[in-house]
Amino acid sequence: MIKVNLRPLVGNINLPTILKTTILPGDSTERLFIATQVGEIFYIGNGVIETFLDIRPRILELGTSAGGYDERGLLGLAFHPEFYYNGLFYLHYSVAGTQGPGAFPEPFKPNPCDPSTLNLKWTNRETQYNHIDTVEEWILQSNAQPQKRRTLLNLRRPFLNHNGVNSLNFSPETGKLILTTGDGGAGYDPFNLSQDDMEIAGKIIEIDVGINTFNDDPPVVTRFDELPVTFQETLTVIAKGVRNIPGISFQRYYNGYIKYVGNVGQDLVESIFSFVDYRPIPVTDLIQSSLMRTELALEGFINLGWRGWEGAFPTSIIDFCSADPTMSEKINAYYDEAINTSVKRLLPLTSYFHKDPRPDKFGATALTGVHPYMGNEIPDLTGSVVFTDLARNEGSPPPVRGVLAYTKFNTDCKLQDFDVIEIDYDFGSNSAFFVSLGTNLDQTRLYLGVYGSMKVADHNQGTIFEIVP
Numbered sequence: 194m195i196k197v198n199l200r201p202l203v204g205n206i207n208l209p210t211i212l213k214t215t216i217l218p219g220d221s222t223e224r225l226f227i228a229t230q231v232g233e234i235f236y237i238g239n240g241v242i243e244t245f246l247d248i249r250p251r252i253l254e255l256g257t258s259a260g261g262y263d264e265r266g267l268l269g270l271a272f273h274p275e276f277y278y279n280g281l282f283y284l285h286y287s288v289a290g291t292q293g294p295g296a297f298p299e300p301f302k303p304n305p306c307d308p309s310t311l312n313l314k315w316t317n318r319e320t321q322y323n324h325i326d327t328v329e330e331w332i333l334q335s336n337a338q339p340q341k342r343r344t345l346l347n348l349r350r351p352f353l354n355h356n357g358v359n360s361l362n363f364s365p366e367t368g369k370l371i372l373t374t375g376d377g378g379a380g381y382d383p384f385n386l387s388q389d390d391m392e393i394a395g396k397i398i399e400i401d402v403g404i405n406t407f408n409d410d411p412p413v414v415t416r417f418d419e420l421p422v423t424f425q426e427t428l429t430v431i432a433k434g435v436r437n438i439p440g441i442s443f444q445r446y447y448n449g450y451i452k453y454v455g456n457v458g459q460d461l462v463e464s465i466f467s468f469v470d471y472r473p474i475p476v477t478d479l480i481q482s483s484l485m486r487t488e489l490a491l492e493g494f495i496n497l498g499w500r501g502w503e504g505a506f507p508t509s510i511i512d513f514c515s516a517d518p519t520m521s522e523k524i525n526a527y528y529d530e531a532i533n534t535s536v537k538r539l540l541p542l543t544s545y546f547h548k549d550p551r552p553d554k555f556g557a558t559a560l561t562g563v564h565p566y567m568g569n570e571i572p573d574l575t576g577s578v579v580f581t582d583l584a585r586n587e588g589s590p591p592p593v594r595g596v597l598a599y600t601k602f603n604t605d606c607k608l609q610d611f612d613v614i615e616i617d618y619d620f621g622s623n624s625a626f627f628v629s630l631g632t633n634l635d636q637t638r639l640y641l642g643v644y645g646s647m648k649v650a651d652h653n654q655g656t657i658f659e660i661v662p
Contacts, residue, residue, distance in 0.1 A: 194553075195573045197597070199618040199641065199658035203242050206655040207231045208266075209642035211359050212631025215272040218280055218335065223633060225640060227657055230266035230649055231255060232286065246331075246339050253289045253324055261648030264354040264378070265324055269361030273402070274368055280333040283345075283370055283402070285360050291325035296351035301379045302510065303526045311527065315351055315384040318415055322349045325413055326356055328372060330402065343409035345400060346424075348393055351386075351415075352378030355457075359440035359562070359629065366443070366450050369399040369429075373454070375437035380459060381508070381526060382500040387434050388534070390479050390489075391416045395499070397432040397441065397454065399473055417476045418483065425480065429473035432495035434538060436503075439629075444565035444578075444602070444636070451602055453542075453578055455560040456497050456504065460511050461523070463560040464497075464504030464541040465580060467602055471495050491537070498538030501530030505544050505608055542578070543600040543609040547586055555596050555613060556586035562630025566599075568637030571662050577601055579614070579639060579660075581627040583647075592620065595627025595643065597660070618658075628655075 202225065211228035217236075224236040232249035235242050248267065255263045269285030276282060296315055304310045315321070328346040333339045350356060355375030362371050376387040376395035387395025393415060405423045414420055417428065437457040443450040449469055456464045472493030482489045500508055508531065509523040525531065547557050562581040566574045582596040597614040620643075629642035638659060645654030 196615040204656040205653045212640045214633045228270045256649040261650040271361035293322040295323045347413040354378035355437040372398045373438040395435045399429045428476040434497035436499040455563045462504040467542040501534045507531040558583040564632045593624040
C-alpha cells in the first residue's frame with residue numbers, strides 16, 4: 194500500500210473548488226491559484242496568500258435551497274497557454290440574479306413501468322430553468338486589476354446540480370479551451386440531454402478562443418443550434434454521455450496525450466475514462482446533419498454512455514428490501530437506451546463503487562478530481578492516475594473522511610483495478626471532505642482541497658494541502 198502525508202499550505206478559505214498553477218506575467222515562479230465556489234481567486238506568493246480576483250458580486254446567491262448544499266457558483270478557471278504574454282484567462286460561473294423556479298418542482302426518478310417518465314421533454318425552457326451559467330474571457334493587464342473582455346457562452350441550466358466543476362482546461366494538444374458540462378442535474382438525466390447531439394448539456398466541448406475574437410455577449414441558450422453562426426464556428430464536440438465531470442486532464446504519451454475524464458455516478462459507481470485518439474465534431478457539422486436528417490459518421494467520437502450506462506453498468510434504480518436492509522434490488526432504469534448505446538460507448542479505465550465488499554476498498558460518494566502524477570518524490574505513484582472521492586460512504590459515524598486512490602493507464606481496454614492511498618495525517622475531530630485535486634504545470638506535485646462541511650454557507654472551513662511522501 195502507498196502511504197502519503199499532507200502538508201498544509203493555506204487554511205480558513207471557502208470551498209476550494211479549483212486548484213491550478215501558472216506563472217504571472219513578469220514573474221519567474223509558478224504560483225498555486227485557488228478558486229472558491231463563492232467566487233474568490235487567491236494565489237500563494239512568497240508564503241502569503243494574495244487575492245487575484247473577487248467576483249462574489251457576480252455570482253448568484255448560493256446555499257438558499259437544498260439545506261445549504263449547492264453545486265453552482267464559480268465552476269471553472271483556466272489560464273491561456275500564452276497567459277504569461279497575453280494575460281488572458283477564462284471563468285465559468287453561475288450568474289447573479291438568474292435564479293429561476295427549476296424544470297421540476299419535485300425530485301425525479303424514472304419508473305420503467307411508466308413510459309411517460311422515460312421520455313420527458315424540457316419544455317418552456319425560457320421560464321422553467323434553475324439558473325444561467327456563463328463562460329467569459331478576462332485579461333490581466335500590467336499593473337491593473339483583471340478586467341472582463343467578452344462572453345463566450347451563456348447557458349441556461351434546468352436544475353441546481355451537475356454544472357461541472359474544474360470545468361475549464363486548455364488542451365496541450367490543440368491549444369483550445371475545453372469546457373466540460375454536466376447533464377443539467379436532478380438525477381437520472383430526466384430529459385436525456387447528455388445523448389442529444391444538439392444539447393450543450395452533458396458534453397465535452399472545445400472552444401477555439403483564437404478565432405472570431407469579435408464574438409461577445411451571445412444569447413442565453415441550451416442548444417447548439419440556438420447560437421449565432423459565428424459562435425457555432427468556434428465550437429467542436431469531443432464527447433457526449435456525460436453525467437457530471439470534474440474536468441479533463443492530460444498525460445504525455447509518446448507523441449500525443451492520454452486524456453482522463455471522470456464521470457460522477459448515480460447510485461452504483463464512479464468511473465474514470467481514458468482515451469488517446471478522438472475525433473472532435475464541429476458544431477456546424479452537427480447542426481447540418483440535424484437539419485438534413487442525415488447520420489454523421491461518428492467514428493472516433495467519444496460517448497461515455499450516460500444515461501443508459503453508469504460506467505461499466507447499465508443504469509439502475511435501487512429498491513431497498515424492507516425485509517433485509519442489507520439486500521437491495523437493482524432494476525434497469527433505461528433498458529432500451531442501454532442496448533442502443535452498448536456498442537457505441539467508451540469503456541471506463543476504472544470504476545469504483547458506492548458499496549464495495551472487498552476489505553481493501555471503500556464505499557464511494559462522488560468523484561472530485563482526476564490527475565496523472567509524473568513526479569519522483571512518491572516513486573510508487575509515478576506515472577499513475579490519482580483520483581479523489583468526496584467522502585467514505587460506509588455508514589460509519591462522523592467525522593467524515595475523503596479518499597485518495599490511484600490506478601494505472603493500460604492499453605488493452607480492460608477495466609483496471611484501483612488501490613487506496615493511505616493518508617498519514619490527523620484531521621482531528623473535524624470532517625474532511627476531499628473537494629478538489631490539482632497539479633502543477635509539469636504534474637510533479639499534487640494539491641488537495643479539503644473542506645469541513647458540504648454547505649456553502651459554512652464559511653472558511655477549507656484547507657489546501659500538498660500531497661507529499
